[in-house]
Amino acid sequence: MKYLNINKIICYFILIISSIFFILPILWMFLQSFKNAKDTIAIPPKIFFSPTFSNYLKVLKNDYFWEATFDSVIVSLMSVSVALAIGIPFAYALARFNFRGKNEIAHFILSTKMLPGIVIAIPLVQTFNYINLLDTHIGVSIAHILLMLAVIVWVMRAFLQNLPIDLEEAALLDGASRLRIIWSVILPIARPGIVTVTALSFLFSWNDLFFGLTLGSFDVVPLPIYLTTEYIGYLAVNWGELSAAGLLSTFPIIIIVILLRDNLIRGLSLGAIKG
């Protein structure tokens, strides 16, 4: 019993130390977002100051911030839904059928996740320019699909493998078509897995800087690009507003995590146990 207590004390100690490490930059951002312009660049940095909401108000009143948010939402929704639509059927085929070349395709998809965007950026810009997709929502969304396809395919594959096959066989005997089986049998029971990959994919698209930067310019300015171009000048950074905008832009993620919390943990763990 004595061992147990020491063990717990060590655990708490480790957790507290690492919490400080992980929260420090966010705490600092939080403080910066309530400072006026003079306090943000004070030497030495101020921990005590008179807080102001002006940064948040300025950001919220800025039309461009809302346009960037709109762009980000459109791009994320389009890319996530298309990626799910082409990724889940393939994951299902991987999990349930044996056919030639399936592992090769699966490995290739995994390697797209690792491929840095820079390698394909230049030719992609040329191609998109040629077919008029440069600086459109569709263009950026197509590139974002690359970021999430590997996670969708591999996590959903592991997930679908864990589902019992009996239900599908019963439905097949009852004369349901295979597409119908996917739609009315597989998708409902695989919901936790789908929720998990959807949330992760959304995160990848929402946070992406590189493709937004190279494939969008005037008409499409997703949030990460907006934040880096609007508040960071050549000589100075508008710290207060940048921090406020940065914190505000995490709201959709927080909302998604809160809404999907139960499904999320279940999805992660179910998919995970078999790998």
Added chain:
Amino acid sequence: MKNKTYFPIILTIPVVIFLLALLIYPLIYTFTLAFYDEASDNFIPFSLNVFNNLIQEERFLKNVYHTIFLTFFSTSISFLLGIILAYCLDQIKIARSFFLVILISPLAIMPVVSALTWRTMFNPLYGILNSILKFFGFEGMEWVTDTSSALTWITVVDIWQWTPFCLLLIYAGLKTIPVDIKESASIDGINSFKELIYISLPILFNLLLITLIFRFMEAFKAFDSIMVITQGGPGNATETMVIRSYYTAFRWYKPEITSVIGIFILIFTILCTRWAGTKIGEQEN
């Protein structure tokens, strides 16, 4: 369900068409740029000049070294830290969700914004980190403005950014281990740490492997944080292969060098994913 049918092909076609349409031209383009040479005497106009020049360059070797350093330390430390923190979270009862929220909060912040925040914190003159050090009576440090320590601190930022990802996946995995396994272990007098090492982690082998692979991939192609914090500097102390290829493409307009680096990365990528994919495949059967 193993009977012969064209159905799996139908399910596969969309994803294959998408990948081919998106990647075939970039790949051909990359290879042409890297190896095509009009002046070559070969039957097929092709030469290895760019390639040979690059691998003899000291700077490129440094780029490779930086990439390996960052990838290795960032991946291993954040992975181990993820396991340790997940274990600690699993052990405690009070304030568990409070700690969980704090520990995974870096995931919610856009990498660009958090990298910028780190940059100000690192600033030797007005950064908060030096103020804290001075408050406790230590000397201020140079952090990322010193050639010898810059890469280390970039690695620390990368660890900060991605440990939550490892923690989240591993913690979710630990939650799935049936309670009776833990109970029977504790009745047998095995302490919880040994139980983690000898029972829980082996059960979660596949999850750990997938976490490790995705983590490894993110470290390998780290871009945002390096670009924002040091732009590859000071000198080129933090210039990884990805950063280098960005510069050759968009600043010095030498896309052929980018292509060769790209092919390096591509070959490496395919080797790693083949290994990882086969490993996971073995576990499934």
